[in-house]
Structures are given as C-alpha cells and as structure tokens.
Amino acid sequence: AQSVAQxxxxxxxxxxxxxxxxxxxxxxxxxxxFWYVQYPNRGLQFLLKYITGDNLVKGSYGFEAEFNKSQTSxxxxxxxxxxxxxxxxxxxxxxxGGYQKVTFGTGTxxxxxx
Amino acid sequence: xxxxxxxxxxxITVTGKKLTxxxxxxxxxxxxxxxxxxxxxxxxxxxxxxxxxxxDKGDVPEGYKVSRKEKRNFPLILESPSPNQTSLYFxxxxxxxxxxYTFGSGTRLTVV
Numbered sequence: 269a270q271s272v273a274q275x276x277x278x279x280x281x282x283x284x285x286x287x288x289x290x291x292x293x294x295x296x297x298x299x300x301x302f303w304y305v306q307y308p309n310r311g312l313q314f315l316l317k318y319i320t321g322d323n324l325v326k327g328s329y330g331f332e333a334e335f336n337k338s339q340t341s342x343x344x345x346x347x348x349x350x351x352x353x354x355x356x357x358x359x360x361x362x363x364x365g366g367y368q369k370v371t372f373g374t375g376t377x378x379x380x381x382x
Numbered sequence: 383x384x385x386x387x388x389x390x391x392x393x394i395t396v397t398g399k400k401l402t403x404x405x406x407x408x409x410x411x412x413x414x415x416x417x418x419x420x421x422x423x424x425x426x427x428x429x430x431x432x433x434x435x436x437x438d439k440g441d442v443p444e445g446y447k448v449s450r451k452e453k454r455n456f457p458l459i460l461e462s463p464s465p466n467q468t469s470l471y472f473x474x475x476x477x478x479x480x481x482x483y484t485f486g487s488g489t490r491l492t493v494v
C-alpha cells in the first residue's frame with residue numbers, strides 16, 4: 269500500500285524567511301510526487317511535480333521541492349516566504365503504472381507571520 | 383476557460399434521500415477522480431475513472447456510486463446518504479497519469 273506522511277500539522281515562518289514543508293512517502297515502485305496548495309474556501313491548485321530526472325523541481329509562485337530517494341522525502345521549499353503563501357499544503361504520491369491511485373497526505377497549514 | 387465544474391457548491395439533505403453531485407470538465411481529460419476532505423484526514427479517494435466506462439474503487443468507496451458515460455462527466459451518487467458522509471467533496475481531472483490534477487471548487491455536503 270502507498271502512503272504519504274506530512275509530519276507537521278502547522279508550520280509558522282516569518283515573512284522573508286525561508287520555508288520548508290515536509291513530506292515523506294512510501295510506495296512499491298517508482299513514485300510520481302506532487303504538491304498542491306489550498307486557499308480558504310477554494311479547491312486545490314497544482315504547484316509542482318516530480319516524475320523523473322533532476323531531484324530539484326521548480327513550480328508555481330517561486331516554490332520548489334527536493335526529491336530524496338534514499339530518505340523517501342519530497343520537501344517543499346521557498347527561499348523567501350510571503351504572507352500570501354499562508355494556506356494549506358498537500359503532498360501526494362502516485363506510483364508509476366498505478367493509474368489513478370493517488371494518495372494524499374493529511375495537509376500542513378502554513379502560516380506566514382508579517 | 384479550462385476548468386472542472388461541480389454542482390452544487392453547498393447541499394444540506396436528510397438521511398436516506400438519494401442525491402447526485404455533478405462534475406464536468408472541458409479539457410478532454412481521460413482521468414477523473416472523486417475525493418472527500420475531512421479535518422485531520424486529508425483527502426481520501428472515493429472512486430476514479432481512467433476513461434469512458436472504466437471506473438474503479440479508491441480508498442473509501444462504501445456508500446458511493448459513480449458512472450462515466452461521457453468523457454467530460456463523472457457524477458457522484460449517494461443512494462442513501464448517512465451523516466458520516468457529511469464532508470467536503472472534490473472532483474478532479476488530469477490528462478495523463480504523470481500530470482497533476484485540476485480540481486473543482488468543491489461541494490460541501492451536510493447530511494442530517
């Protein structure tokens with residue numbers, strides 16, 4: 269069975285500081301990994317994905333994520349946080365050949381403090 | 383505008399009264415999926431579809447039905463809703479397995 273863990277329910281960071289939202293996964297096989305963001309009363313929006321190739325992937329709004337196969341992690345990062353980044357962030361995994369079986373984490377609330 | 387449209391946005395119903403939540407996408411995506419979002423549990427997959435007439439169960443299919451008669455539509459049917467199906471529901475679509483989802487705006491369902 270595949271699973272995703274987001275160990276922090278909430279992350280607080282000061283505006284202008286770097287931010288990291290953690291994600292670890294477990295799959296049998298090679299993973300596709302995704303990050304999504306959810307603003308209040310909105311649907312989820314796709315941020316970025318790792319399929320293959322470079323371990324550092326860049327996405328929307330200045331976010332990036334680093335794939336680490338040995339640690340089975342896919343942490344979301346941003347060099348300088350904005351107040352407008354405050355939202356709920358979800359990590360998701362799909363296994364290659366796993367069709368539509370997509371498993372999401374429980375979400376991490378990011379609070380950027382002015 | 384490319385989008386996934388869900389209706390209704392909000393629904394309050396009584397236990398046992400059949401209901402359907404509609405989902406439609408205008409991007410010609412093959413893959414569609416339904417999720418429910420509950421506090422502390424994240425998003426859990428209910429059903430998914432890889433193409434017309436091809437559907438399969440996700441992690442929490444009990445009490446739900448789906449159909450995919452046309453590529454663009456993927457309705458979620460609750461034959462006999464119960465209070466434990468009170469949740470926020472999302473429909474999503476993607477063109478291929480290695481693409482991210484496009485999500486609808488959600489349907490907040492309350493069963494009393």
